[in-house]
Amino acid sequence: MTDKPQFVEERGQKVKLNNLCSRGKSSLRQKDVSNDGPYAVYGASGLVGTMASFQNAVPYVAVVKDGAGVGRASACEANTSVLGTMQALIPSEGIDRDYLLHLVRSLHLGDGFSGSTIPHIYFKDYGKLPVRLHSPAEQKRIVDIFASIERQIKVSKQQLDQLDFLVKSRFIEMFGDPIRNPLRMSVSSVEELAAPIKNSMKAGPFGSALKKEVYAESGYKVYGQEQVISGNQFLGNYYIDKEKYEQLNSCKVMPGDVLISLVGTVGKVLILSEDCQPGIINPRLVKITFDKRKIFPEYFAIAFSLESVRSSLLGRAHGQTMNVLNLGMIKKLKLPVPPISRQKEYLNFVAQVDKSRFVAQQQIEKLQMLYDSLAQEYFGD
Template identity: 45%
Template structure:
């Protein structure tokens, strides 16, 4: 269901983000937290401690301004503080804090971060963005609608998480722990796949339409919800040229996130038609000796395996999984018949996971964006 335009009551205008919120204090370091008082301190993952005083008196929105979670936004209570890795955004008078939260989230901050080593976004830059700003009546209607959608998304996500846990448990039952307790000989990924990257796409090659061009965050969205809309494209002619040279992944190939949250995998489907960012995403092109994609995905979803992956990757400040790092990773390879047995189990679980819940997530996500777009088009 797509919401109609002008569905929210009240007047709406376009303003700069900096016109409806101001920067709050955000100078605390982790070592400054003494846990000596009642006032909470927020970090990227939530409350990380407490202090005897607070920096921000009103409810506000905190945005992760650097590191792997750059751009993530969360609501914070009054009389609290945030670490220096977060940017506090204090709503001005006449601005509902929950509206500000949904608005900032809809901006998808962090996808075009600056900085060659550490991803970093600045309020002085994104504060100039023109955003829809309805009156208080319109804000509250939007908040009510989007809060309800968020609750439904949370319920569906929890159900999917339970099914993921079921798959992980079955994997360990069949194959043991891939790091400490495997029953099978290990082989390097370089012996199981052709480990490589995509062809670099320059800004001048991007077009207004054509074949979608996905960045790191877009691949994450594909993994999480099955949908992604980067708004970036390359021409169909350029895509076909790349395909003719064997530079486009085939069904069954695997894309692996190589920066930020490492080791997240997306299996290429027959219906997929997109290209992807080089450097941030590594391509495992299947060869004759490759294990089944469902088995590889389960290996990379194992928490012990991910811990080992993070210990052995490149980078001291921001972890980076280089092509050579990934090529040298060794995984246990059980007999193919056991992999097929596991794949059958995963297929049955996926019928529950994707038959209804993922469709719900996709629909709800579309409604969220359409709601903002309808407001943005209102004068």
């Protein structure tokens, strides 16, 4: 692991963020991406296609400005474009693009957003935030330090990818590919394997979305995309009171429920553990309660994550700037359903792989803590 370096330069002068960068172009919709040229177009989840032209001619930083992942910053190369859900930030003269990237990340622009309403952040607002400006030489030193940490994180993430590949390869070996090459065994739709599948798009007296005024400071948890995308059920600080909770029976969750994201970063899965907080799902999720006499939630989650299954579903997802899944797509998905004993055999194999996954994940968390500590030292007050 990289040792924490000694900080030698003065902490830098305070300036506003808009002194270090300006707004680039970011007006494309998903349907504008024609895939007719060599120039990349990026969205909140990465590359979304190509075009024959580009909007930003120099290397820049892109910030997710609305929806899931709001505030997340990434580096983009010259001669590329971003969707309208992103804000392109063009570095000013004398500002290293990657220095700007780490500085913007240190601002945690997405903090405080969760719940069912779509969050928005605007450069006209956060561009006024005070930040620290270091000399060009110090910018380079800071960038090199963060690059070293990120390389080590990348290695650990590659280990996780390899373990994930091992788990999925074993699934296909035992049960076949559900879409491309299913083995001869019982096949059932998700709808046949579960209790009635619910989401909160029509959440009783609260309409098609849980409005801000519904939320309370404590009470029953509201599970949203933040938890599902991160894989951490304990994140988030949105709640509803007991009275409203009792009116939303169809949206209530319990241990073992499978939550799936429907909008934006679609198809992400979270299985609620035994120590999950009582609560409900928000309108951007669907919950599935499987009959465990037929299928284990963990088996479903791995089957659902297979590339062929995701491609089949996402190929039918729709939307202008964000992908959208609907309940019908998920209910009709057919999966091989081996005997419970075979599912247990497979999940025992997965449990062994998870031990190695835990070690790699711990290394990533330690490196991320180092990154955050240095970001506070270099960019904080």
